[in-house]
Amino acid sequence: xxxxxxxxxxxxxxxxxxxxxxxxxxxxxxxxxxxxxxxxxxxxxxxxxxxxxxxxxxxxxxxxxxxxxxxxxxxxxxxxxxxxxxxxxxxxxxxxxxxxxxxxxxxxxxxxxxxxxxxxxxxxxxxxxxxxxxxxxxxxxxxxxxxxxxxxxxxxxxxxxxxxxxxxxxxxxxxxxxxxxxxxxxxxxxxxxxxxxxxxxxxxxxx
Numbered sequence: 001x002x003x004x005x006x007x008x009x010x011x012x013x014x015x016x017x018x019x020x021x022x023x024x025x026x027x028x029x030x031x032x033x034x035x036x037x038x039x040x041x042x043x044x045x046x047x048x049x050x051x052x053x054x055x056x057x058x059x060x061x062x063x064x065x066x067x068x069x070x071x072x073x074x075x076x077x078x079x080x081x082x083x084x085x086x087x088x089x090x091x092x093x094x095x096x097x098x099x100x101x102x103x104x105x106x107x108x109x110x111x112x113x114x115x116x117x118x119x120x121x122x123x124x125x126x127x128x129x130x131x132x133x134x135x136x137x138x139x140x141x142x143x144x145x146x147x148x149x150x151x152x153x154x155x156x157x158x159x160x161x162x163x164x165x166x167x168x169x170x171x172x173x174x175x176x177x178x179x180x181x182x183x184x185x186x187x188x189x190x191x192x193x194x195x196x197x198x199x200x201x202x203x204x205x206x207x
Contacts, residue, residue, distance in 0.1 A: 101151030
């Protein structure tokens, strides 16, 4: 079911989400992986996000796809930037004329077990008074937000709790909140566009 969800964030930034219901063989008729992936679920996710990107940007040559040291995919010589993400059941892609990052996460209680790795004191205080369901939703949002910020910033040696600061929680199923990247003297203000689905949250980080 291609383009399960689409959004024009602004004049240059766009995102799309695919709800993966097809087997790997469905995607392999249109796209291939440069490096084989034995796990069928992960292979299907990687294929799905590439087909999604191909549908969004049909002129892009996926055979030229290369991976940076931080794991971010690049196509050499393109006049735009893009970012991939995938999780169980979903693939997501964002494109923009500036560096962009996207992350999609299933909302699951396991996120609370790693929250100490990515939350700072201010963010912990924001969610402390929430009930269990709302707290889980916000934890998923904050985790996806910081993954998206990491993909946009493209630097190694990041401390998710210290270097990425989210100033507001979400309000409703979709919207935008401000955040700031503080790392090695950088002070970069960014926007976090978020979208909640039935069991996931997707966050796009852009200028």
